Structures are given as C-alpha cells and as structure tokens.
Amino acid sequence: MSDNVTSAQGIASRQEQGISSATSCGWTKQDTTWVISLFGTAVGAGILFLPINAGMGGFWPLVVMALLVGPMTYFAHRGLARFVLSSKQKNADITQVVEEHFGAGAGKLITLLYFFAIYPIVLIYGVGITNTVESFMVNQLQMAAPPRWILSIVLIMGMMSVMLAGEKLMLKVTELLVYPLIAILAGLSLYLIPDWTGAALAQVPSAKDFATTLWLTIPVLVFAFNHSPAISSFALAQRRDHGDNAVAKSDAILKRTSMVLLGFVMFFVFSCVMSLTPAQLAEAKAQNIAVLSYLANQHASPIISYFGPLVAFVAIVSSFFGHYLGAREGLKGIIVQQMRSSGKQPDMKKLEVFIIAFFILTLWGTAVANPSILGMIESLGGPIIATILFIMPMYAIKKVPAMAKYQGAISNVFVAFMGMVAISAILFQLVG
Numbered sequence: 274m275s276d277n278v279t280s281a282q283g284i285a286s287r288q289e290q291g292i293s294s295a296t297s298c299g300w301t302k303q304d305t306t307w308v309i310s311l312f313g314t315a316v317g318a319g320i321l322f323l324p325i326n327a328g329m330g331g332f333w334p335l336v337v338m339a340l341l342v343g344p345m346t347y348f349a350h351r352g353l354a355r356f357v358l359s360s361k362q363k364n365a366d367i368t369q370v371v372e373e374h375f376g377a378g379a380g381k382l383i384t385l386l387y388f389f390a391i392y393p394i395v396l397i398y399g400v401g402i403t404n405t406v407e408s409f410m411v412n413q414l415q416m417a418a419p420p421r422w423i424l425s426i427v428l429i430m431g432m433m434s435v436m437l438a439g440e441k442l443m444l445k446v447t448e449l450l451v452y453p454l455i456a457i458l459a460g461l462s463l464y465l466i467p468d469w470t471g472a473a474l475a476q477v478p479s480a481k482d483f484a485t486t487l488w489l490t491i492p493v494l495v496f497a498f499n500h501s502p503a504i505s506s507f508a509l510a511q512r513r514d515h516g517d518n519a520v521a522k523s524d525a526i527l528k529r530t531s532m533v534l535l536g537f538v539m540f541f542v543f544s545c546v547m548s549l550t551p552a553q554l555a556e557a558k559a560q561n562i563a564v565l566s567y568l569a570n571q572h573a574s575p576i577i578s579y580f581g582p583l584v585a586f587v588a589i590v591s592s593f594f595g596h597y598l599g600a601r602e603g604l605k606g607i608i609v610q611q612m613r614s615s616g617k618q619p620d621m622k623k624l625e626v627f628i629i630a631f632f633i634l635t636l637w638g639t640a641v642a643n644p645s646i647l648g649m650i651e652s653l654g655g656p657i658i659a660t661i662l663f664i665m666p667m668y669a670i671k672k673v674p675a676m677a678k679y680q681g682a683i684s685n686v687f688v689a690f691m692g693m694v695a696i697s698a699i700l701f702q703l704v705g
Contacts, residue, residue: 303514304526306444307507311530313451314500314595316458316588317398320538321563326493328546329554330486331476335546337487338494339539345691346498347531348684352666353501354523357508359675367505368606371665374673381610383661388603390657391502395600398593399636400643402428405589409582425640432593433633436601440510447591454587455537457580461565462541464576468548476551489702492655492695498534501662502599597632604628655699663692 327335353367360370368387372380403425407418418424435446478486511519511526545564546554549571557567565581568574605628612619667689670676679685 300525304522304529306448307510307526308530308533309451310444310447310595311500311503311507311527312533313447313454313591314503315498315530315534315592316451316454316538317394317592317596320458320497320541320588321565321585323493323497323538324542324545324564325554325557325567327490327497327542328549329551329558330482330490331478331551332474332546333477334483334486334490335543338490339535339543341491341691342494342498342539343531343535344684344687345495346534347528348688349662349666349692350500350504350527350531351524352670352679352685352688353504353662354508354511354527355520355676355679356666356669357505358512358519358523359669359673361675363512364509366509366602366606368602368610372610374669374675377610377614381607381614383665384603384606384610386657387661388600388607390654390661391596391599391603393654394502395593395596395632396636396639398589398596399425399429399640401589402432402586402593403640404643405582405585409586413579413582421643422637422641426637429633429636429640432590432597433629433636436594436597437629440506443594447594450587450591454584454591455533457584457587458537458541461577461580461584462537462544465544465548465568468572469544470547470550488694489698491691492659492699492702495659495662495695496655497538498531499658499662500530500595501658503595505602506598601628601632604631656696659692659695659699663688663695667692 327338357365357367357370360373362369362373365373368380368384371383375383403421406428407421407424410416410418435443507526508519508523511523515522545568548568549557553567553571557564560567563581563585565577565584569577569581605624608624608627609619666676667685670679670685
C-alpha cells in the first residue's frame with residue numbers, strides 16, 4: 274500500500290513537473306520582449322551602412338549571404354548562451370564561466386578582450402547619438418543646436434538613466450523603441466519597391482569576384498546581426514526565470530530573434546540594393562554616409578529625410594542598451610578578478626558606483642571630442658567579437674565536460690568554419 278502511495282505521489286510529482294515544464298516552454302509576452310530587446314541590440318547604426326557594404330558586389334552574392342546569415346546568427350548565439358548556462362554557479366556571467374572552465378589566467382585574458390571588443394562600440398554610440406540629434410536639430414528642425422558638451426551629457430544621462438532603473442524598464446523602453454524601428458524598416462523597404470531596377474541583377478561577377486565579395490562581406494553580416502553583448506545577461510535571466518529549462522527557452526527565443534532579424538534586415542538590404550545601381554552604392558561608400566542619407570539626396574524625399582534620422586536615433590539607443598550590458602559586465606569582471614587575485618574582497622556597491630561614473634565620464638568626454646578614430650577601434654575589436662561568439666563556445670563543446678552533450682552536431686562545424694572565415698576576412702582587410 275505504502276509503495277503504491279509513493280508511486281502515485283511520484284507520478285503526480287512528475288506530472289506536476291511536466292505541467293510546470295510545459296508552462297515554462299510555452300511562449301510568453303516576456304519572451305517576445307526578449308526577442309525585441311536582442312533585435313534592438315543587433316540593429317545598431319551599422320544597419321544603415323549594411324546595404325552599401327553588402328550590396329556593392331551585386332545581387333547574387335547577396336542571395337548567398339541571405340541563406341548563410343540566418344543559420345550563422347542562430348547557431349553562434351545559441352552556442353554562446355549555452356556556454357553561459359553550462360556553469361555550475363547559478364548567477365555566473367560570461368566572465369565567471371570562462372574562469373570556471375578555462376582557469377584564472379584565461380579568464381582574465383578573455384574578460385579583458387571581451388571588454389575591449391564591446392567598450393569602443395559603446396563609445397561610438399555616445400558620439401553617434403550626439404551627432405544624429407545635433408544634425409536633426411540643425412537640418413530638419415532649422416534650429417541652433419545647444420553647445421555640444423551640454424547636448425551630449427543630456428543624451429548620455431537619458432540613456433544611462435534607463436539602464437540604472439533596471440532590467441524591466443530597459444526591456445520596456447527597448448520594446449517601445451524597436452517596434453517603431455521594425456515598422457519603419459518594413460515601411461521604407463516597401464516604399465522603395467517602385468524604384469527597383471534590374472541593374473543589380475544584371476551584374477554577374479566572375480567566380481573569383483563572387484567568392485571574394487562573399488568572403489569580405491561575411492564580417493559585415495556578423496556585426497550587423499551581432500547581439501552577443503546582451504547574451505550573458507539574457508542567459509542569466511532565462512536561468513533565473515526557467516531554472517533547468519533555461520537552455521530550451523533561450524534556444525527558442527534566439528531562434529525567433531534570428532528569424533525576425535533575417536526577415537526585416539535582409540528585406541531592407543535587398544530593397545535598398547535593388548533601388549540603387551552598384552555605381553551608386555560605390556558612390557555612397559566613398560561619401561561615407563548612411564544609405565538612407567544617400568537615398569534622401571538622390572530622391573529629395575521628405576519621407577526618407579524625416580525617417581532617416583529617426584531610424585538612426587532609435588537604432589543607436591536600442592543597440593546602446595545591449596552593448597552597455599556587455600561592457601559593464603566585462604569591466605566588472607576585470608576589476609573583481611584583479612582584486613580577488615590580490616587577496617581583496619570587492620565592495621560591490623562601491624564597484625557599481627565606480628562603473629557608472631566611469632561610463633558616464635568616458636562617454637561624455639568621447640562625445641564632446643567627436644573623434645574619427647573610433648571606426649578603426651571597432652575594426653580592431655572585430656576579430657575578438659568573432660572569436661568569442663563563434664570559436665570559444667565551439668572549443669568549449671570539445672574541451673569542457675559540461676558541454677560535451679552538444680558534441681557531434683554538424684552545426685558546430687558550420688559555426689567554427691564561418692567564424693574562421695569572418696576572422697580571416699577581418700585580418701585581411703586590416704593588413705590590406
């Protein structure tokens with residue numbers, strides 16, 4: 274009798290767990306919010322230059338890129354999320370997971386590289402938001418912009434205040450920003466359809482040119498679709514909310530994020546490329562202006578001239594949030610690792626205050642200085658981002674017992690190969 278009761282209780286318990294697991298697996302509004310937040314992290318100011326960089330080789334290489342970029346984005350980010358979730362510690366972020374799996378020395382090195390890959394992009398957004406708003410005030414609103422040091426600190430404090438208010442407000446603000454961004458991207462893509470020409474279709478490159486174009490454009494696609502700076506915080510949130518089901522939940526969210534990115538971003542890229550000739554795309558690249566600015570100049574369109582700055586503003590702010598999460602995590606990891614190796618225990622409250630002050634002051638100083646060297650710094654961070662996103666999780670699958678269960682998948686080979694292709698193309702462009 275006792276055995277029957279125990280058995281019945283066990284079945285009931287398993288059924289209850291199954292219901293709980295099913296509920297956890299069901300799609301929720303919070304999951305949609307995370308898709309939107311990760312989309313916002315990926316779609317930074319880079320999207321405005323993506324049609325120019327990706328489209329200069331013509332239409333046909335772009336078709337192959339569209340087929341590759343979806344699986345590349347999903348499998349790479351899934352690997353990084355699984356890497357973060359492989360830790361034995363419940364609240365371990367990426368910097369702590371690296372230390373746990375690869376040792377203190379490797380942990381310090383990768384944390385340092387992780388920070389310096391993301392931090393320059395955060396600085397770029399500080400400069401970009403100031404330039405975008407200043408240009409909009411002068412050109413569209415026909416008014417004098419306030420002194421740069423005042424405008425930049427107001428904008429930076431506005432973005433930072435959202436981050437300081439916590440994850441819930443950040444996700445809410447990102448949601449409010451990104452829905453209009455998706456709508457505007459789709460609207461502009463449709464708006465350009467009447468201007469489509471066969472010029473891009475007519476350009477059929479030789480096999481060598483085709484392969485070279487594809488090779489050199491892979492890094493552009495990697496960074497246009499990159500939301501890795503937010504993956505650690507995202508994975509921790511899934512572990513907090515879903516426990517043992519965190520991997521399945523994060524996989525599902527990342528799959529939808531990749532689909533949304535592929536659909537909206539590549540439609541925008543194709544529409545821009547189809548409405549401009551390869552010569553015009555080359556001219557836009559030579560002028561170093563965003564594709565919407567070039568289209569506005571070509572068409573003298575009030576719609577594009579109005580929405581262009583709006584897209585830039587929303588893209589920069591939404592992407593800033595995700596990159597700030599990664600940069601803050603990296604800086605915190607560096608300081609904590611250094612203090613602990615010196616035998617000191619960090620005061621977390623004082624550390625948080627220092628990190629906030631550091632970001633506000635360096636963002637402000639850089640925005641006021643308005644340097645042009647940041648593009649080069651971003652290029653130098655490229656190989657590091659590709660290594661952390663594509664290579665490190667695949668290496669961990671081979672070497673770390675906690676990730677051994679992911680061995681044997683063909684997607685692992687694909688991710689590692691595409692990572693090596695991206696890194697080789699970036700290094701080639703830097704040396705060239």
